[in-house]
Amino acid sequence: MQNAEFIRDFVEEALSHVEDFESGLLKMGDQKDTEIVNGIFRNVHSVKGTASFFNLKNIVSLSHTMENLLGEIRNGKLDIDRELVDILLSANDCLKGMITDVEGSGSVDISAHVAKLTEKLESNARKYAPQNDHKNVHKNAPQNNHKKIKKVEEQQPLVVGGIIEEALGRGQRAYIINIAAAGDQAGIIDRVKAIGQIVAAYDQDGQEKDFTSKEVFRIVITTVLEESLLPLALEISEDMVEEIFDASGLRETEPASPPAVVSPDPVERPEMNGAVPSEQPMDTAPPSPQAEDGDQQAKKNPLMAVDETIRVHITLLNDLLDLASEMVLGRNQLLRILDAHRKDIAGINSVLQNIDGITTELQEKIMQTRMQPVAKVFNKFPRIIRELSKKMGKEISLQIEGADVELDKSIIEALGDPLTHLVRNAVDHGIEAPDVREAGGKTRTGNIDLRAYHEGGHVNIDITDDGMGIDTEIIKTKALEKGIINLSEIPMMGEREFLELLFRPGFSTAEKITDVSGRGVGMDVVKTNIEKLGGTMEIMTTPGRKTTFRLTLPLTLAIISSLVVEVEGQKFALPQVNLQGLIRIKPGDYTRKIENIKGSDVLRHRGKLLPVIHLAEVLGREKRDFNTESIIRVLVIKSGSKLFGLVVDTIHDGEEILVKPLPRFLNDCHCYSGVTIMGDGRTAMILDPEGIISRAGLRFMDEMRDIASKEALASDYSLTESQNLLLFKCSGPETLGIDLSMVARVEKIHSSQIETIGNREYIQFRGEAVRIIRPENYLPISHSANSCERLYVIIPKLVEGQVGILIEKIIDTMEAEIKFNKEDMKARGLVGSAILDNRIVLFINMYELFEMAEPKKASAPAEIKETSASKTVLLAEDTPFFIKMEKKYLESAGYKVLAAPNGKEAWKLLQENNVDAVVSDIEMPIMDGYELVRKIRADQRLANLPVIAVTSRADKPSVQRGMEAGFDFYEVKLDRERLLEKLEMALEKRGDAV
Template sequence: MDTNQYMEMFLEESKDHLQSLNERLLDLERDPADSSAINEIFRSAHTLKGMSATMGFTAIAELTHDMENVLDLIRNDKLKADEDIVDVLFKCIDALQQMVDNVSDGDPENSVEVKDLVDRLNAIATGNQQPAAPKAAESAGKKADNETIVPPTDIELSDIDLDLINSAKDSGLRAMQVKVILADTCVLKTVRSYMVMSALDEIGDVIKSIPPTEDLEQEKFDLEFELILLTGEEEQKVESILMNISEIKKVIIKLINVPAPVKKNISVEKKASVPAAVKKNAPAVKKQAIQHHDNMKSGQSVRVGIERLDSLMNLVGELVINKTRLEQIGNTHRIAELVETVEQMDRVTGDLQSIVMKVRMVTVGQVFNRFPRVVRDLAKELNKEVNLTIEGEDTELDRTVIDEIGDPLVHLIRNSMDHGIEHPDDREAKGKSRVGKVGLIARHEGNNVIIMVTDDGAGIDANIIRNKAIEKGVITQEDGDNMTDAEAVRLIFLPGFSTSDVITDVSGRGVGMDVVRTTIEALGGVIDVETKKNEGSIFKIKLPLTLAIIQALLVDVQEEIYAIPLAAIDSTINITPEDIKTIQNKETIVIRGEIIPIVRLDRALNVVSAEDKEDEEIYVVVVHVGDKKCGIMVDKLIGQQEIVIKTLGKLLSGIKVISGATVLGNGQIALILDVAILMQ
């Protein structure tokens, strides 16, 4: 079999199962008696094993098989999921993740060394396994390898089921209880169950299934299910038909005998096929299975590569640009019909843009769900007790932002746990709970998403930060004396700054917080920190919903047009040269009693400027990044416009003041200003 066509599906499904294994194993660690958790873990491991075996990745299949041996003992209450066993299982999951990553990168899956893990799993399994009680001969069938096959048990039948069975018997049909056992390597169990339903539909009707159809559709069953079939065929024929379906390991059939019904005035048309009464009332199981198959064919959801979504977004962007161009032509030449058409086109492109944006949106839960495991492992490494709470995991962000935000959040979580949360004994001495709290919170705020990492630890001592910065030569003593505590705390975001005297695997290498700030600002966001000594810290990240199409204010500087993102603008004002005051060699203005530094955009961009006119009004765009404000002096204000962000490419990527470019309606290029860099 050519498995290459299934590779993408295998990698995606493996990722989902590994994430499920991580999450549910954490649940099991918290509550070793959680039967639903162990069942989900077993099911995910079993499915991953089957998928891997089908794809030919034997190393993954063998490791998951050895995990199954231990999980089965836990599931059957023959083994307790203590700390040592959970640690081994977590290491197995890490090894499996590395194997899947190797497959994704085109490397051999078996390059990961797992012999020690396999030996430990086997030792756990053989050291605790108890011999199973023998099954009665009449209640069990045997396979060649002595595996016990349990025959169908009696199924509780409703009055409707009994009426259907008796009606069928009156027509000379048989009622059979069919138990289907899938092969251990079965990958798509739902598809196999549908194939069974379809095959039986050719020779009769299925009136009941155990588990219910909904569970079969959602693959909420292990490797076996049972059906009630009404048919005119012999048992051997039914068994033969089903055994011809691939990945069916065993079919066991038992005839159903029910008491004769009380005579009713029911007319039943006798014929060789299934009676009309049975056909009419028939099984929702079969209908739902067919509906499920139709859905599978038409596709209720489709996996689409991010490259295709990017291409679609680019096309929508071009449409927005040309719409603006048509709007300009219509207004310039006063073509009423064109203006009316463009207005309608504006509504359509707006709806199309909104749909494309939503398609690109994914929940931050895809990033957040990795952190329970991170916190668990780091707490053990640091010998601390930490409880992680997550809020707002359903908050949506652009896929591009989601892909980039993971690493900064890892840095912030590690920082909170290493620098923030104290050792349990120290917390107890302060009158705190021994268990520290770390929080991950996400929420929408206008056209932005706010993500916060909180902790109830020691907080950040502004004096320690200030003194360390002076010691390292980052700031002067005079600068330190003039700094507020809030400004001093923000020094942690400077490159190479660290307060740790000891280098560890967790922190103290002088990297991390500056990387966080750089990454966040590259995404068009800002980061800030609030802290109180002995109460904790809050790192607050503000990110744009999308990076593709934004609202911007167009400004003119020396006959060149520039775009300032509207989300960064506080207000626009007109001033005169007399309003500009110089404080500590910096030009400033006063707005409503607040002193705000100003930046002359022509000087910042090194463009030739005309001589200043003393009586001429000056346009100032007041922008903000976090709590900091700045006024940007420009020649003219053109107006607000929706723009499509285009990257500058590798050749111009080093220009810090410019974050991108856009094409205006008249075909002219406008550069997009990086407000955060201008304010530095």
């Protein structure tokens, strides 16, 4: 084959067309949709047009026959049904196979597909044929291909313009071909007809001309070929081709006399034997409103029709990513080396910040070029579901959500097989037969939901079916039969552990083997492949109702943010997306003692028992004693839905790292997912949480969870939330605190990085100027003229504008239940004080602090006061810290606030008081927020009361559950501006009905 580069472009474009054809056809089903029919018609036409240029006869022949059939559907002469869809899908599969192997396409037998398509055409033609014989209707049709060009009427330039506008709107291109007098005019015309449609032709004087004339003339054509391919196809020089970007461009080139329009040749109906007739006009359907809008826009700016994208080979993108990764590594090393010399080298700070910002932005942009929507994988499943449901006699509806969620190209490419296996498994094992479903009170049609969504820096993909669910008793029985587990292990296993037996090699609950599933191979491979991508997999099921397989995947595999930790002098990198928190256990702190329950080390954490292991033990070091006199540092790590504690010796800074694959001799070390080079030039292994769980043999037993639940419920008020706190000092001796949920990050800076403009101080952060505020300048705390060179800036969340809090020392991060002192310090900018670790801690009200520093911005809540002055809000919250914060937020906006420590007390206050709105926490003792809002909605008197959830749980399932329960809005705690905004919206929405 010649023109290898053009062939590659053709294959890439044609494969896109056949994939769009399939998805469009499946989307339409057996109900005609004009837009979709036009779209898939254009897909086939484009494949045929370009294939004819390369003389790919089988591809042209099959696509042409498909095009004829679709033409009948478009014209309303052929009804679409399931059988017709099957025929077209089968033909499209054959077309796809030939495009994939272009060189071998000529030897493919397409006769069966052509015959089926032809049979449909002929049977349909007989319906519309008159009673007389039409066999010789074209017997006397003229054979001369070079017809005389008739002079057009006055209105025909508008007709020509309309044809071109319509073609451009369909994605075709239009050209003027200047044919020289000495050229092979007849040959060129033949070649033009093979690749497109002749719209008009005229000589330089606008006179009537014959195609066989020896004089110079110009022809106007439409085609799917790009400008670079057209000269090759017509065997003419590039300067003979002029592209038309819109119809007005054509009229500007028209002579005084109107052009001539080519009279169409009488076209005989093809003999349906696979031969390809001359090109016919592609589309006569009126353009859609969207196309008309596009045409109008093109008239205003003809250059808009020019392509704004170019094709770049994936190897080039891979090389760019590798170079960007190396640049990130070099940046880290440069910052590490020069950190100690910032003060000695004038101007080095701004240079380093610039390098840091540009490197980060460059890396992010290059990563974006590799991101692709999961639709590239999802789009094949309508076809798979259709074929399997037909084969197995089931009725199944597929719902796809989040197809536009993007992942790295390498992850997208590796997802196809695992997802296919899970979908086939849902069809075979999950969805019941229609009669069985009906007998069980379900609809005959089963549902499979394929959903992708972002959560916590990952992308989750859920495959959910509303079928029979998974019975763990059956799993237990099968596992015992196969010897996978023994009786002694069963008491130590919970539901999660039984479900994970499905991932064991050779395990299957199927009673019989089919060609769809049941052999016990595949599920273990699916899990292995997902883990190779740095992801996790888990199963959630309700017997008799539904099953969900959840894949949790990283956005990219190349560069990740990590926390550097150390054990016995060796550094390791932990991906930050897995890190949920840090716990420091000090000697003598019996509230956080690591205990041993049923042979497992656990830590009581937020009402649950957290399994704890020491990284040194997992790596084969000697067993550690947790009851030591030194500080114990515990990383709270999440892998899928599993939460566990990992003890390390030292915690270092966070760092962006370049992920490199493990050396071959470490492939069996499942605790690691890769290796990286740190900023100091040393190598560090990247920890794999799932591998650590497996290596340590951690069990997440239901029994342990039950113990934790019973202990938590021993007191009605035991569900009071703990806060993750950051304790720090400014220039004075006071210890200050802030909730970590309000902190985006803590940036370490040198005092020389601070720039003063007027009476304000700024630093450069990620290429932007950030104002920094010293709390001691506004709060009633001590101020000392220290000259610390090493400082820290707290970059807050939930605050508009670029602003940070300047501090001198980080004391600790800790989790604690705050009990405010009754005799609190009354001062603006402070929430209150509490005793933690035998020290008095003053808690900052961040919003008030910023308002004190920026008085002009403090007027925002005042705008609401006029409408809120007479309003009463009931605040249901069990945690004293949040009660105090949220009450201040509401009162600062002019609301009168009633507070209740749980849902039961809130319900009582609702019966006794006139309340205009409710702001409620979710997790509360006695009665939680879900139950409270359900009672409100069920009460006729209160049903229209505005209710807003304010919680620390903002994952999508929790939000969905909250909205279904009856909340008007679902907001994150401590975001004052959104709380006040949503409260005002809720009052406007429901206030009149209360």
